[in-house]
Amino acid sequence: MGNDRDHAHCYGVHSQARHGFEIRAKQGLASPFVEIRGVGDDGEIPWDGKTPGELEIRGPFIAASYYNLPDELSRWTSDGWFRTGDVVTIDAEGYMKITDRTKDLIKSGGEWISSVDVENALVAHPAVKEAAVVAVPHPKWQERPLAAVVLQEGCQVTPEELRSFLTSKFAKWQVPDEFIFVASLPHTSTGKLLKSELRNIFQNWVWSSGAVD
Numbered sequence: 001m002g003n004d005r006d007h008a009h010c011y012g013v014h015s016q017a018r019h020g021f022e023i024r025a026k027q028g029l030a031s032p033f034v035e036i037r038g039v040g041d042d043g044e045i046p047w048d049g050k051t052p053g054e055l056e057i058r059g060p061f062i063a064a065s066y067y068n069l070p071d072e073l074s075r076w077t078s079d080g081w082f083r084t085g086d087v088v089t090i091d092a093e094g095y096m097k098i099t100d101r102t103k104d105l106i107k108s109g110g111e112w113i114s115s116v117d118v119e120n121a122l123v124a125h126p127a128v129k130e131a132a133v134v135a136v137p138h139p140k141w142q143e144r145p146l147a148a149v150v151l152q153e154g155c156q157v158t159p160e161e162l163r164s165f166l167t168s169k170f171a172k173w174q175v176p177d178e179f180i181f182v183a184s185l186p187h188t189s190t191g192k193l194l195k196s197e198l199r200n201i202f203q204n205w206v207w208s209s210g211a212v213d
Contacts, residue, residue, distance in 0.1 A: 026097040027088075034059035036096060037081070038088050049091030052112060054102050056081035087114070104195055106135040106145045113145055113174050115195075121169050122147060125162065127155035132185050133176060134198045136205045146202055147176040150185055177207060 030036040038045040038053030045053035058081045066072045075083050087100040099114050106113040115133040122131035130150040135143040151157065159179035166175045180202075186194035 023095055026091075026095045028096065029094050030057070030096070031059070034062065035081075036090065036094075038090055045090070047090045047092050047094065049089050049095075049097075052087050052089055052099055052114070055084045055086040055088040055096065055098070057084060058082065104134075106133070106143050108138070108143050108145070108173060109141045111173065115145065118145060118147070118166065118170065118174065118176065121166055122149065122162065125157065125165050127151055127157040128162075129153075130185055132193045132195060132198055134195050134202065136178075136199070136202050136207075138207060144207065145174075145176040146178045146180065146205060148180050148182050148185060148198055148202075150182060178205070 035058045037056050038051070039056055040051065040053040045051040056077065062082055064080070065076065077083065085102050086098050087102055087105060088096050088098050090096050100116045104115045106115055115135075118133045119131050122128050122133070128149055129152045132148045133145050134148070136146045138144040147162070149162070162179050163175055186197040188194050
């Protein structure tokens with residue numbers, strides 16, 4: 001019995017620590033007096049910590065418009081919520097986690113793929129130094145993900161090995177159809193990946209027969 005109690009106690013401590021780590025990895029709760037919601041294709045998302053949607057915010061100190069920028073009025077909904085452009089999940093306790101930007105999401109066959117999630121998984125491979133995943137037009141699926149990969153110095157890996165590495169973490173349709181090895185990736189002045197340039201480079205990409213079907 002003593003051992004059982006010890007095991008139960010240790011399990012409880014471990015579960016609490018894991019829960020605390022997961023909370024710390026999120027962006028947090030809404031500020032006082034600020035309302036948040038996530039909105040997807042089918043309307044407001046449930047607060048289940050899994051369903052993604054664009055973060056919209058509203059509150060007494062949230063801007064109602066941009067000064068002298070009438071072209072940006074679409075950033076606000078008709079009922080006064082500001083569209084942030086961030087894709088988030090919100091859990092039952094109200095903790096919000098940013099998973100991507102709306103402009104970087106990949107819509108394939110009616111399903112959304114987070115480019116950031118795939119990039120984070122790719123750079124966990126020991127041979128990968130940096131990776132960017134972008135949406136490329138596809139004749140059947142509307143868009144499919146393409147990964148541009150920079151390898152660690154002196155390392156080699158094949159597209160098949162990277163595909164297999166990702167398959168254990170993602171559904172087949174979420175895995176990039178193409179892996180392109182490049183010497184470097186374009187960045188903004190602040191060091192962020194310049195995905196708009198990559199989308200322009202690969203916008204006329206011709207898909208191979210190995211694409212998802």
